[in-house]
Amino acid sequence: MKTDIILSGVGGQGILSIAATIAIAALDNELYIKQSEVHGMSQRGGAVQSHLRISNKPIASDLIPLGESDLIISVEPMEGLRYIPYLSSAGWLVTNTKPFINIDNYPDKNELMSTITSFKNHIALDADKISRELQSPRSSNIVMLGAASPFIKIPYESFEEGIKKIFGRKGEEVVRLNIDALKAGREFAEKAIHNDAG
Amino acid sequence: MEKLLLLGDEAVAQGAIDGGMSGMYAYPGTPSTEIMEYVQKSRIAKERNIHRRWSTNEKTAMEAALGMSYAGKRAMIAMKHVGLNVAADVFINSAITGVNGGMVIAVADDPSMHSSQNEQDSRFYGKFAQIPVLEPSNQQEAYDMAYESFDLSEKFGVPVLIRLTTRLSHSRSGVKTSALKEENKITFPEDPIQFVLLPFNARKRYQILLDKQSGFKETSEESKYNIYYDGEDKSIGIITSGIAYNYLMENYPGRICPHPVLKIGQYPLPYSKVEKIDKECDKLLIIEEGYPFIEEMLRGFLDKENRVMGRLDGTLQRAGELNPNIVAAALGKVNGENIKIPEIVANRPPQFCPGCAHKDVYDALNETMKEYGSQKVFSDIGCYTLGALPPYNAIHSCVDMGASITMAKGAADAGVKHVVAVIGDSTFTHSGMTALLDAVLENSPITVVISDNSTIAMTGGQESAATGHLEKICEGVGVQSDHIRVVTPLRRYHDEIVQVLKEEIEYEGISVVIPRRECVQTAASKRKAEKAGKAKLKTV
Numbered sequence: 001m002k003t004d005i006i007l008s009g010v011g012g013q014g015i016l017s018i019a020a021t022i023a024i025a026a027l028d029n030e031l032y033i034k035q036s037e038v039h040g041m042s043q044r045g046g047a048v049q050s051h052l053r054i055s056n057k058p059i060a061s062d063l064i065p066l067g068e069s070d071l072i073i074s075v076e077p078m079e080g081l082r083y084i085p086y087l088s089s090a091g092w093l094v095t096n097t098k099p100f101i102n103i104d105n106y107p108d109k110n111e112l113m114s115t116i117t118s119f120k121n122h123i124a125l126d127a128d129k130i131s132r133e134l135q136s137p138r139s140s141n142i143v144m145l146g147a148a149s150p151f152i153k154i155p156y157e158s159f160e161e162g163i164k165k166i167f168g169r170k171g172e173e174v175v176r177l178n179i180d181a182l183k184a185g186r187e188f189a190e191k192a193i194h195n196d197a198g
Numbered sequence: 199m200e201k202l203l204l205l206g207d208e209a210v211a212q213g214a215i216d217g218g219m220s221g222m223y224a225y226p227g228t229p230s231t232e233i234m235e236y237v238q239k240s241r242i243a244k245e246r247n248i249h250r251r252w253s254t255n256e257k258t259a260m261e262a263a264l265g266m267s268y269a270g271k272r273a274m275i276a277m278k279h280v281g282l283n284v285a286a287d288v289f290i291n292s293a294i295t296g297v298n299g300g301m302v303i304a305v306a307d308d309p310s311m312h313s314s315q316n317e318q319d320s321r322f323y324g325k326f327a328q329i330p331v332l333e334p335s336n337q338q339e340a341y342d343m344a345y346e347s348f349d350l351s352e353k354f355g356v357p358v359l360i361r362l363t364t365r366l367s368h369s370r371s372g373v374k375t376s377a378l379k380e381e382n383k384i385t386f387p388e389d390p391i392q393f394v395l396l397p398f399n400a401r402k403r404y405q406i407l408l409d410k411q412s413g414f415k416e417t418s419e420e421s422k423y424n425i426y427y428d429g430e431d432k433s434i435g436i437i438t439s440g441i442a443y444n445y446l447m448e449n450y451p452g453r454i455c456p457h458p459v460l461k462i463g464q465y466p467l468p469y470s471k472v473e474k475i476d477k478e479c480d481k482l483l484i485i486e487e488g489y490p491f492i493e494e495m496l497r498g499f500l501d502k503e504n505r506v507m508g509r510l511d512g513t514l515q516r517a518g519e520l521n522p523n524i525v526a527a528a529l530g531k532v533n534g535e536n537i538k539i540p541e542i543v544a545n546r547p548p549q550f551c552p553g554c555a556h557k558d559v560y561d562a563l564n565e566t567m568k569e570y571g572s573q574k575v576f577s578d579i580g581c582y583t584l585g586a587l588p589p590y591n592a593i594h595s596c597v598d599m600g601a602s603i604t605m606a607k608g609a610a611d612a613g614v615k616h617v618v619a620v621i622g623d624s625t626f627t628h629s630g631m632t633a634l635l636d637a638v639l640e641n642s643p644i645t646v647v648i649s650d651n652s653t654i655a656m657t658g659g660q661e662s663a664a665t666g667h668l669e670k671i672c673e674g675v676g677v678q679s680d681h682i683r684v685v686t687p688l689r690r691y692h693d694e695i696v697q698v699l700k701e702e703i704e705y706e707g708i709s710v711v712i713p714r715r716e717c718v719q720t721a722a723s724k725r726k727a728e729k730a731g732k733a734k735l736k737t738v
Contacts, residue, residue, distance in 0.1 A: 033372060061521075
């Protein structure tokens with residue numbers, strides 16, 4: 001059993017809190033983990049990525065080889081496409097549709113969406129909108145994690161446990177909001193997969 | 199025994215704490231910053247009051263650590279690869295003085311220059327200083343090596359270097375910890391002149407260092423970090439080290455390589471193991487992250503048979519970091535076709551944060567310099583270096599910490615008028631103060647802009663040694679007080695800043711302009727912390 005995940009976004013969007021939640025959930029299941037992050041210069045509004053590998057066997061490389069990632073989780077629609085060469089033929093692209101525009105030559109939104117939907121295995125959702133509707137605008141990351149959770153070979157409850165551990169010191173209310181966000185993302189993905197299958 | 203999820207950097211820090219370290223000394227620099235930051239957050243470090251404040255630069259850090267070692271205690275110094283250039287003087291000489299308490303230098307190299315101006319390989323420094331070098335390939339080894347390194351340092355009485363690279367420094371994995379060791383007590387060196395490198399004693403100490411070399415070699419031969427894995431296919435033998443070992447093994451499902459593999463984790467190279475793989479195999483493939491360090495040693499000058507393959511013969515790329523796919527190609531494996539990046543994906547380079555004060559500084563400076571001509575602004579290392587990129591294109595150099603001021607002086611010496619240096623507050627105290635003194639001594643007609651955001655922003659907002667001291671330092675160094683001008687870099691003061699810059703650039707002597715406004719990132723995290731503090735008070 002292994003799940004190789006690329007997380008992507010723009011510096012400051014907080015992809016590392018998604019990685020941390022998955023890592024805690026993986027540890028709870030006594031799995032091996034390697035998670036490579038980007039620190040330093042590129043964090044300043046630039047493209048950032050993290051390689052997260054979980055497995056029931058020891059993991060060799062800290063970086064995922066091209067074409068072997070099972071999943072791309074992107075908190076920004078263009079950034080997920082940047083790492084497409086890493087995705088395996090059966091892999092899933094799970095992406096937020098809310099663009100982060102801090103460059104002049106940002107692509108046309110319709111063209112961007114049609115590129116995303118041209119991949120058969122994709123889940124595209126406006127996590128910012130969903131988190132706002134849940135009165136928890138800061139939880140869009142966790143909505144994304146929820147949407148990606150069906151493709152990570154870890155029981156759903158472990159993600160809830162992970163959230164409790166990470167947000168616990170911020171109080172029960174924050175934990176509840178994030179668990180709701182996780183659930184909303186999960187439900188969106190399950191519906192999308194179901195519609196696709198139907 | 200506890201199992202923690204740690205970055206490579208954090209594993210080194212935890213290993214050093216558990217290994218009985220009494221002081222961590224460092225200046226922030228990607229990818230090494232998290233070593234000190236971890237110690238600063240550590241409960242044990244707090245309880246033991248392990249030294250954990252940032253130093254002004256890497257040289258002062260290592261000198262303080264050597265002082266702690268002199269007093270018999272264990273000390274670690276952490277820095278990025280180019281930081282070791284700054285500390286090179288004390289580093290090389292500390293191998294000759296030797297140590298009393300264990301002293302370990304953790305250096306994080308940055309191949310592919312993710313956040314650096316070069317990709318120099320610190321293993322050469324270890325060889326240059328003629329001391330043992332440890333090179334972990336995973337987080338557990340990073341922990342174990344740091345934990346054991348003080349013993350190694352004390353056994354031989356020399357400093358030990360631990361070499362990390364970006365992908366290990368910034369990759370997280372599970373680490374099993376060992377029992378917490380006691381700190382050393384204060385003891386002075388047995389020989390009262392051990393640390394006196396006057397020529398008569400330096401010659402004696404250098405001979406002692408040379409005499410220790412055979413011991414280093416023997417320890418390498420027996421080291422558990424230098425492992426020979428046998429393999430049936432002896433057409434090629436593979437020598438690999440550090441994180442490159444992981445990329446090699448990624449290419450073999452079940453993690454069994456058909457070729458003999460010699461994994462190096464401790465230098466000097468273990469001679470008999472290298473000899474064995476050389477004898478048994480037709481050719482050797484050397485896979486290492488960084489410069490072709492091992493490869494050059496094995497290839498030699500007159501290697502006409504070309505039995506050694508690696509970065510020097512084009513089997514692997516000469517520059518840049520490795521990854522599993524690059525190593526696969528070197529092993530003769532065919533990488534499959536992958537989906538291409540869609541053409542609509544645009545580059546997204548790093549850029550200034552919204553509201554950043556440096557932007558206001560560059561807006562004003564660009565407007566001012568219109569009058570004086572382009573390519574006269576030298577700069578330095580920090581967030582403000584992004585001013586070299588569009589839309590600003592405001593600066594024309596970034597070489598090493600502090601170089602902006604001295605390069606500006608040199609250009610003025612050459613006869614260029616209206617020369618400006620842009621430097622950050624922390625870079626200024628790191629290595630700009632002596633440069634400023636040079637300019638003061640000759641009353642060089644340059645204007646030094648110290649863009650003061652009151653933090654070390656680029657590496658994540660560490661405490662800046664300059665905060666609260668800048669004007670006094672400049673005055674103390676000898677800049678006339680009426681040519682030390684402080685402005686507030688905000689849109690609404692734009693015209694005023696332009697006016698001040700203009701006056702000082704036209705002044706034919708050394709002047710300093712200090713635009714001062716806190717980094718928006720540190721200001722935001724302070725507000726957040728205050729809010730959390732208040733919320734806590736309420737619940738109490």
